[in-house]
Amino acid sequence: MNLARNSTITTWRNALFVVFMINGLSFSSWLARVPAIRDGLGISTSEVAALLFTGAIGAVTGLIFSSHVIAWLGQRRTILFFGLLGLVGLAAIGTSAQWLSSYPLALVAIIIAGAGNGIADVAMNVEGSSVEREISRSIMPWFHAFWSFGTVAGAAISAAMSFLGIGIGWHTLVTALALTPVLIFVCRFIPKSSSATQQDETKTTTTFAERLGVWKEPRTLAIGLIALGMAFAEGSANDWLALAMVDGRDFSNGQGALWFGFFTLGMLSGRIGGVYALDRFGRVRVLQYSAGLAFVGLALVILIAHPVVSAAGAVLWGLGSSLGFPVGMSAAADNPRGGAARVSAVATVAYGAFLIGPPLIGYVGAQIGILGALWIVVALISLSFFAAPAAKPPLTTAVNA
Known part of the structure; x- marks a missing residue:
């Protein structure tokens, strides 16, 4: 009986690994090609910022209601429906940029992709916290490692497509068509309920008023600040690192995508090793060390033009940014x-920065350059450092500190 149950949980966990990877690959497939989107639409840096900002508004609006959507549809159906919606948006982004050269259609496509991927991401994290409770161990960084693995794969494919001269339209369309059947298949192995057992489902069900009430809890809001700072660091790299290297260091579009790949490689490495670091040092120390690494790495990218040092800085930036969001998810649960x-509340706060923050970098960058605007990110990383003690588990909770 225990063997069958363990097998079910393992299958559930592995299916969720694949879902995280699909989400990350879809996300980075268009973000790593922001220069191609800009060129296809013939727009300026400030107009790119406006495109991202307006799309972020739609995505964050969806995130605000994500916990209620999950309560209505259930976690599996939310992951599937909004994951597919994100893939539709991905295909539409490339189509609108390469073949239609339509700014309004690109705007709608980015709203669709952002809302789909964002709401699916919240549901994925809620599902991941259910897996953690089943196995009594904080493995959220591993789920996010698969998301980072997807972003590394997406960035590598994007760099290859750029070097080979393949347009973003064909790139995003084929990617979306390839990922759709995979997502449908793996979602079959995610339980219909929010956990593997009916007993746990009863224990975690909440009313509408209770879901709203979590926004008044000081610890939840403080954890949200941790995730906010690190999500800002991650989101700024996702949206602007490639373009910062192209415009600020005179790199080619392919080289800019490669630097984004260095960042995502750091993210992946940090999330793979993060579970073991948490086991040994605890949440608070790991979060503070991570903030320090992100601070140093970002400063190197901003200040040093030498490509080897800059590449090392991008890796450190990714490494330091890797654990803030997944540890925040574990702490919230x-x-x-x-x-x-x-x-859902912590994810909404974090993705508010993740989606709205980078367009702010764009607006400031239009005035002083993108590299100079990245000092805003340094300030937010400092906020995460000082908020880190909120992640310490309550004394009554038997979760690794």
Whole structure:
């Protein structure tokens, strides 16, 4: 009986690994090709910022209601439906940029992709917290490692497409068509309920008022600040690192995508090793060390033009940014009662920075250059450092510190 249950949980966990990877690959497939989107639409840096900002508004609006969407549809159906919606948006981004050269259609496509991927991402994290409770170990960084693996793969494919001269339209369309059947297949192995057992489902079900009430909890809001700072660091790299290297260091589009790949490689490495670091040092120390690495890495990217040092800085930036969001998810879910709503609240706060923050970099960058605007990110990383003690587990919770 235990063997069958363990097999079910393992299959559930592995299916979720693939879902995270698909989400990351879809996300980075167009973000690594922001220069191609800009060139296809014939727009300026400030107009790129406007494109990202307006899309972010739609995505964040969806995120605000994500916990209620999950309560209505269930986690599996939310992951599937909004994951597919994100793939539709991905294909439409490339189509609107390469073949239609339509700014309004690109705007709508980015709203669709952002809302789809964002809401699916919240549901994925809630599902990941359910897996953690089943196995009594914080493995959220591993889920996010698969997301980072997807972004590394997406960035590598994007760099290859750029070097080979393949347009973003064919690139995004083929990617979306290839990922769709994979997502449909793996979602079959995610339980219909929010956890593997009916008992846990009853324990974690909340009312509408209870889901709203988590926004008044000081610890939840403080955890949100941790995730906010690190999500800002991650989101700024996703949206602007490639373009910063192209415009600020006179790199080619392919080289800019490669630097984004260095960043995502750092993210992946940090998330693979993050579980073991958390086991040994605990959440608070790991979060503070991570903030320090991100600070140093970002400063190197901004200040040093030498390509080897700059590449090392991009890796450190990714390494330092890797654990803030997944550890925030684990901390939010310490208490099973209302854990889904808290995870959704922290994810919403974090993705507010993740989506709205980078366009701010664009607006400032239009005035002083993108590299100079990245000092804003340094300030937000400092915020995460000082908020880190909020991630310490409550004394009544048997979760690794």
